[in-house]
Amino acid sequence: MKHPYYLILFIALFLFNCQQQPNKVDEIAIIPKPLEQSISSGNFVFESTISLKTEIQFASVANYLTDFLKSELDITTKNSDEKHQIVFSLNDEIDNDEGYELSVTPNQIHIQAKTKKGAFYAVQSLLQLFPVDIDKNKTTALPCVEIKDKPQFRYRGMHLDVGRHFYSVDFIKKYIDLISRLKMNTFHWHLTEDQGWRIEIKKYPKLQEVAAFRKETLIGHYSDQPHKFDGKKYGGYYTQEQIKDIVAYAQQRQVTVIPEIEMPGHSQAAIAAYPELGCTGKQVEVATKWGIFEEVYCPSESTFKFLEDVIDEVITLFPGKYIHIGGDEAPKTRWKNCSHCQKLIKKEGLKDEHGLQSYFIQRMEKYINSKGKQIIGWDEILEGGLAPNATVMSWRGVGGAVQAAKEGHDVILTPTSHCYFDYYQSDNEKEPTAIGGFLPLEKVYSFNPVPKELTEDEAKYVLGGQGNVWTEYIPTSQQVEYMTFPRAIALSEVLWSTPEHKNYNGFINRLEQFQRRLDHLDVNYANHIYEVKGKLQNHDGKLTYELSTVSQSYSIYYSTDGSEPTTLYKSPIPVDASMNIKAVVKNDEGKAMGYEFEQKVKLHKGVGAKISINKEPHPSYNAGGKEALVNGISGNNKRYGDKEWLGFWGEDIEITIEFDKPTEINSISTRFHNGNGQWIYAPVSLSIEFNKANESSITQTVGLYSNKKTISDVQIDFSEEENLFCKSIRLIIPNYGIIPEGKQGGGNKAWTFIDEIVIE
Template sequence: MISCRLALALAAALCAAMPAAAQQLPRLLPVPAEMAPAAGRFALTASTALVVPAGDAGARAAADRLAELLRLSRGLALRTAAASPRPAIRFVRADTGKAESYRLEIGGDGATITAGDDAGLLYGAVTLWQVLTQDGGKGPVTVAGLAIHDAPRFAWRGLMLDSARHFQSPAYVRQLIDWMAVNKLNTLHWHLVDDQGWRVEIRKYPKLTGISGWRYPAVAPGAPLLPRTGGFYTQAEIRAIVAHAAKRGITIVPEIEMPGHALAAIRAYPELGMGVPIPPGTESDWGVFPWLYNVDDKTFAFLEDVLTEVMELFPSQYIHVGGDEAVKDQWKGSPAIQAKIKALGIKDETALQAWFVHRIAGFLQAHHRKLIGWDEILEGDVPADATITSWRGIEGAITAAKAGHDAVLSPSPALYVNHRQGQGPDEPPGRGDVMDLRTVYAFDPAPSAIPAEQQHHILGLQANLWTEHARTEARATWQFFPRASAVAEIGWSKAQGRDYADFVDRLVPQMDRMKPLGMTPATSAFAVRPTLDYKAGEKRVSVTLANQSGLPIRYTIDGTPVTARAPLYAGPLALSLPTRLRAASFRGTATVGGAIDQRLDARSVRFRNDEDLKTCSRKVVLALEDDYPAAGKRAVFLTDIFAPCWQWEAAPVGGAKAIALTVGQIPFNFQLGADLAHVKIPPSATPEGEFEVRAGTCEGPLLATVPLAAAAGNPGLTRLVAPFPVRAGNETLCIRTTARGLDPMWALESVELVQ
C-alpha cells in the first residue's frame, strides 16, 4: 500500500505529463469518441503488407481503399496479403458495439483495425490514413502508438445533391462519394427530379429524359441565346454509382418529387397534369411552380412504374418522394380534382395530398421500402411509418418525433449550403445570406425541444445543396466543402467538448489531405476580409482585417510577400494613401488560402462593389450570375429580387464630381406566384429605366439619375457616369433601379465616386 504522499506525487506527475501526451495525439476529423497514446511506434514503408481474412470481401474493400489513399497521399504502393511478417496493417472481424464502430490499435507490430461490419472496417482505414498523413509528406513515415475506440453519434450523416437543376457527371458523383467517405458521411440523398429536369433513365417512359433531360438557360430579352444544358444518368451509370457508394459505406437515397415539382414529367407527358399550358422556357425558371400531378389512376400507374424502376436501381431502405412546396392552385381550379375530393369524402386539397402520399406509401410498403418526405407531408394524415426530412427549421423534426416518426434534420438556412459561405470576388453565385463555417459547426442535431424519450427518433442530419446557381461541378464542390466536414463532425462526434478553434485546426490538414483526391475546397473561412473606413478629404484610411476561422492574420504594407515573419494583425491599421496591402491567414507558419493583395489609393477608397454594399431590404437576396458571355467568366450580382436597391453607408461624397455605376441586366426568371405582387420597383421616367442615387434614405433628396439607355443593348457589363452635386463629408447613399417592367432586371456590380 503506497503512502498518500506518494499517491499525490504520482497524480501530480501524471497531470504534468498529460499536456505532452495530448500534444502527441494526431489531429483527426471527425474527432474520435475515445483516443489515447499507446506504447511503441509503427514504421510504415513500401513493404508494409495489408492483411485481410480469407474470403472477407468487406475487409478486402477496406484494405484496397486504404492502399489507394496511401498511394495518392504518400506515394506508397502497399499490397494485400493473407498473412505477413510484422509490422503489418491487419483487418480483423469482431464485435465492436454499435453499427459502424471500430477499434484502431497502433504499436510496434503495426496497426490493427477491428470492426463488426464493413463500414467499421472502412472507417478504421480512413482514420489510419489520417494518422499516417499528419506530416503532409511523401514516402515512409513513423507514427507513435495509439489506441482508438470509435463509433458515430448519429446513424444518418448525409449530404443532398441536387442534380435536377444542374446536371453533374457520373464521375463527379463518384468523386463526391469518395470525399464523403473520408469524412465518415454515410448517406447521399440524390435529388434526381424537379421542375427543371428529369435525370434518371426510366425505360418505360423515354420522353422523361429525351425531352425533360434538357433545357435552354434563361437570358435577358435581346441577349444571345445560351447553349442547351442538361443530361441524365443511364441505368447502367446509376448501378455503377450505387455499387461505388456501397464500397465506400454510403447509402444513396433517391428522390422522385411528387405531387409538386412535377413540371419535368408533365412537360414530357402532358396527360399527367391538369391540362394547364406550359409557356415555352418555363423549365428554366427558378422558384415554386404551380404544376402538380393529377390524381387519376393512370397517373398513379405512371408513378408506380417509375418507382418500380427506381427501386430496381437503388437498394436503399428509404425512397424519398418529396412532398414539399405543392402549390395547389391548379388542383383548386380543376373540376376533376374537386370531384375527386368530394368522392373521397375529404376536406380539401391538403387532405388530398395526404391521401396521395398514403397511396404511394402503401405501394412502397408492398415492396418492403419506407417512404421519406419533406416536412410538408406532416400537414395531413401522414403514413404511420413515414420518415420526415425537416427543412423548414427544426420544427418539422420536433413535430415528427413527438408524433412517433423518425426524422432527419436538414434545416434552412443553417444546413442549406446553397447559401454563400462568405463574401468577396471568389464566392460563386447562390443564396445571398451567408451561412459560414462557424454557423454550420454550431448546429445542434439534438434540439432540447424534443423530449429525451423521443430523441431516438432523430436519425441524424444532412446538408442540402440546391443547384439553381451552382451550374458547374467546381462550384458544387466549393459550396459543399469544408462545410460538409463540419456536418460530418457534428454527426459523428460527441457533443461534449466541441470547440470551433480546435475544429479549424484539424480541418486545415483534412482539406490538404483531400486535395490528392481531386478536392478544391472553398477558402471562404480563411479569406481575409478588409473593411475600409475612409473620411472624405483625408490622406489616410483605416483598415480592419478579419476572417471567419479565427486564425491569425499577418500582413505587409511595403509590397513584400506575406510570410510567417510578417507583422501579426492586432487591430485597425492606419495606412497612408497610396499603400499596397497584402494579408493572409496562417496556421502555424503556413498560409491557408484566401490571401489579399490590394492597392489602396485615392480611387479605391471611393470604390465599392456590390459585396461591400447593403441591400435596402432582405426579402429574397440572391447572388445571381450574369447570362453573358456563354463561355468564360461572368459577373455575379448581389441583389434582392423583390427590391433591387443598395445602400452605401458612410460614402465619402466630399469632393466627388461624378458617380459611376457598373451595371448589368439579367433575366427575371422567377416563379413567385402570388408573391409577384410584392416585387417593388419604382416606375421609370424613360423606356429603358434608370438608376436613382438618393441621400440618406431611398426617400431622401435625389442626387443623381443614371439613365440605362446606353446599357440596354449591351448583354454584358456597362459603366455609366452621371454628374454628382457638390457635397461634403460622408453620408449614406441609396442606389436603386427604376423600370417599366421586370424583365430584364437591372443589377449593380460596383459604384465609384469620381473626383
C-alpha cells in the same frame, strides 16, 4: 574494405530513422474528431510487403485498404503470421454498428468492429494518420495511437441535385468517395426536376427522349431582368446500368444511395414528356429557368399508375430502405381549377387542396410500403396530415422536425440556415454567383441537429442531418466541389462527433491538414480559412477596426488608404476618419494565402449612435445585429446575405436612432434589396420622423418607385432647411405585403432587407 565499425553505425542509424522517428506527435488531426483518442511513443513502420489478416466479413474493407497501400505506397500485402502486421477482428461487444476500435503499435495495426461499416470508418481514421504528402521513395511511419469511436447520429447525409445541372458518372463516384472519407453514410440523389429527368425508366422512353433535355438555360441570376437564355440544348440521364454501377461503388464505401423522385410538384419535365400527367393535358416544355412552376401531377388513376410503374423500376436499382418522394413546393393552382381534383376532394372528404396533397402522398406511401420501402419527404408533406410511416426532412427551419418528432415520426434536419451549400460562403465579391443567402463555415460547424423544443424522448426521433447542394447556379462539377467543401467537412464533424468534443479553432487546425489531402485528391475546395474578416468596434465612443482570420498559422498585413497591404497587423486600427482598409494573410515567404479583403468605412453622423428596432430581424439574417445599420459599412452590392444587411419577413418595422446630443442633419439615405426572385421586395414607401432639439417633430414620407433594379435606393436631402438639429430620427418602413400570384413566392409575405442608414 570498410571498417566494421562504420557498418554497425550505419545499421544503427537506419533502424533509428525507420522505427523511432518521428518519436511522438502531439495531436491526431482526424476529421471528424474521434470520441476517444490517445497517442503514445513509437511508430508503425511500413515495409514493401506487409502481413494482413482479416475475418471474412471484413474482406471487402481489407481490400479497400490494400488498394490504397498498393496505389499510394507501392506496398503489397500477404497472409502470414508475421508479427509486423495489419489485423481486422470482429468485436461483438462494441455497442454501435458503426463504431470501431483502432490500435497502432510498433508491430501491429489492429482494427476491431462489429460490422463492415465500423471497420470501414476505422480505415478512414487510419488513412488520416498517413503523412499528407506520401512519398513512395521514403519510409512511411504512422504514430502509435489508440482510438475508440462511434457516431453521434445514425443518418449522416449529403445531397446532390442533378436535375438542374447534370454531372458525369465519374464525378458522382468522386462525390460519393469524398463523403465516405468523412464517414458520411448516405448520398441523397435528387434525380427528377422541372428542368430535367435524370433516371432511365424503360417503360416510359419519352422520359429519356423528352424530359431529360431542355431547349436552353437561363443566363445569370433569376433576379437579373430581363431574363436571358443561352439557346443551347442541355441535358442527359443515367442509364439503369450506370446507376447500378454507382450504387455498387457506394456500397463498397458503406454509403446508402437514396433516390428522390419528386411528386406531386417539381414535375414539369415529366409532364412535358407525357402531358396527360398534368391537369390541363396541354403540351408544356421542360423548364428553362429556375423557380417553382404550376405544372404538377394531376391525382388521376393514370398518374398514379405512371408513378407506381416508375417506383417499380426505381426499387430494383436502389437496395436501401428509403425512397424520397419530395413533396415540396407544389402550387395548388392547377388543382383548384381542375374538375377532377375538386370531385376527388369531395369524394374523399378532404378539407382542401392541402388535404389533396396529403391524400396523394399517403397513397404513394402505401404503395411504396407494399414494396418493402419507406418514404422520406420534405417538410411540406406535413400539410394536410402526415403519411403514417413517413420520415420528414425538415428544410424550412426546424419547425417541421419539431412537429413530426412530437407526432412520433423520424426526422432528418437540413434547415436552410445551416445546411444549404448552394448559399454564399463568403461575402467577398469574387465569389461565383449563387442562389443567395449566406452560410459561412463557422455557422455550419455551429449547427445542432436536435431542436431545443424537443424533450429527451422526442429527440430520439432525430436520425441526424444532411447538407444540400442545389445546382441552379452550379453548372460544373468543379463548382460543386467549391460549394460543397469544406462546408461538408464541418457538417461531418457535427453529425459524427459529440458536442463536448467539438471546438471550432481545433477543427480549423485539423482542416488545414485535411485541405492538403484534398489537394492530393484534386478537389477544387473553397479555401476561406485564410480569409480576413473585419469588424468595427465602439468602445466608449472611440472607434477601432478589428481584423481577424480563423487560421492562426500566418500573419495579417493591411493598409488604410486602399494601397497594397504591407503593414503587419498587431492591434485594432483606430478609426477617426473615413478610410479604405485592405488586408490579406501572407505566409512566411510573403505570398498571399487567400482573397484580399477590402472594406470602405464611411464615418457619417449616425455611426455609433444608439439604435433600436421594434421587431427583431429574422434569425437567419441578423448576423451583424441592429448596429449593422449604423456602423459606417455598406452591405454587398450583389447579395443580401452578409452581416450588413438585416432581413425581416412580412413585418412592418420602425427604426429609431438616438444621438448623444442634438445633431444637425443635412441628408439621410439608405437602400433596400429588391430581389423579387427570392421573395424580397423593397417597400412602396417609407416615412421619416425627426424629433427636433426644441421638442417639436416633423414627418416626411417618400415613395419608392417600382423598378427592376436589385438595389432600391432612397435619399432625402435637407440642405435647404437651415438648422435642422435632431435628438432622434425614426424610420417607419411598411412591409411590401403579399407577393402577387404568378411571381416567385406568390401568396406569401414579402421579405424586407435594409442596409446602412447614412446620416450626413
